[in-house]
Amino acid sequence: MDRIIVDFAKECGKVKPMHSTNNGPAYKFASDQRITNLHHFQRAGIPYCRTHDAAFYATYGGEHTVDVNNIFRDFDADPTDPASYDFQLTDEYMQVIELGGGHAFYRLGSKIEHWSKKYNTLPPKDFKKWAVICEHIIRHYTEGWADGYTFNIEYWEIWNEPDLDTDDSTHKRCWGGTAAEFYEFFRIALDHLKGCFPHLKIGGPACASVKEEWWNGLFQALGEVKPDFFSWHVYASNIEKVQEKIRKARQILDAAGLTECESILNEWNYVKGWRDEDWVYSLDTEKKLKGASFIAATMCMSQNEALDNLMYYDARPGGMNGMFETAITSRTLKGYWPFVMFNDLYKQKTAVPIIRESADVWAAAAKGEEQNLMLAYYNDDDNAPEKDIKIEFKNVKNTNKVKLEYYCVDQEHNLDIVREEIFTATEFASYLKMPLHSSWLLKIIPLA
Secondary structure, three states: OEEEEEEOOOOOOEOOOOOEEEOOOOOOOOOOOOOOOHHHHHHHOOOEEEOOOHHHOHHHOHHHOOOHHHHOOOOOOOOOOHHHOOOHHHHHHHHHHHHOOOEEEEEEOOOOOOOOOOOOOOOOOOHHHHHHHHHHHHHHHHOOOOOOOOOOOOEEEEOOOOOOOOOOOOOOOOOOOOHHHHHHHHHHHHHHHHHHOOOOEEEEEEEOOOOHHHHHHHHHHHOOOOOOEEEEEOOEOOHHHHHHHHHHHHHHHHHOOOOOOEEEEEEOOEOOOOOHHHHHHHHHHHOOHHHHHHHHHHHHHHHOOOOOEEEEOOOOOOOOOOOEOOOOOOOEOHHHHHHHHHHHHHHHOEEEOEEEOOOOEEEEEEEOOOEEEEEEEOOOOOOOOOEEEEEEEEOOOOOOEEEEEEEEEOOOOEEEEEEEEEEOOOOEEEEEEEOOOOEEEEEEEEEO
């Protein structure tokens, strides 16, 4: 029997935003044919919505949304003239994210271009001017420039996956130049934007993977210019790979002297492979219970690692969205419920350390008005047996008696309460039979 031990007398920092997403709610200001998941975002308390690849989705505004080239459509125009910018549909999308209860994590750059001809992922012909354009986009959304807004958008990310393809590749999907050209571009943009907005967090560049040589090449090129955060991506079919990359990323940053730089994993999901049947299996898995278990387990693991923010790819309706049905976005899939579960921890604010004696059951705990534990049993082997778990609760705040509520996500349940127990002691044990790929939220609620 595996054991999970939770000692509520101990603390290990704050509960971090491990339930952020790429992209926000689906909502149209025009009322015709409106199907929305706005209320689901509100319930899950999604803290940050990264805006990368928003331009693929028509309801957000499609090719008129978010990307620098979609807002500033003529690069030869005057970047100080409000008439050079088309903000309208991006304005609406930023409002929708706010209505969903979260904040935008704004990616400056372009969506990925998989097609044979590239349009907006080529290096800008004037790096400094591109930075000035971004400056005015930021001023529009945080300072009200050009009839804009004063949104609380703290994070501004420069580019996406410049390391995805090698210098000699003939099919560069995110950065059409060389690594050296990107290093110079990033240095100029970072230096300019940090000078304009010392109170905001400027960083990037959303690396496709944890490549130590590529990262160190960038850090050396930056010189004294330091990013406020460094973002990167990983896709995997086991939790241990994600954990390994989180640790490696922090190690590289610290070794480069960037000990104060936030490490942000802002694209991740279940992927067994990117080609043929492995890709088909991955897409299918992401939308089912196994994908939900992978989400819940990754959140629990990441909370206990040196990671500052975790952003699931993707809440935008599409193939890799395991949260909502693609066509009818108001209908949730199994992968939505881990976001609600983790939000219950996030609301408690104070993280509690856990001891886990299992290779496959991941856990995270928190305390506040309640004392809560989230569990997920994930194994990539679809034939793994169910697990018997003993959960030992220690130093429970209990002045009279408490109720232990068990909420389950499995084939039959969508975060339904399936069991209740009453305890009068401050230390007690719970025994749980966990089916493969099930996720659980255990809530200790004080009773009068």
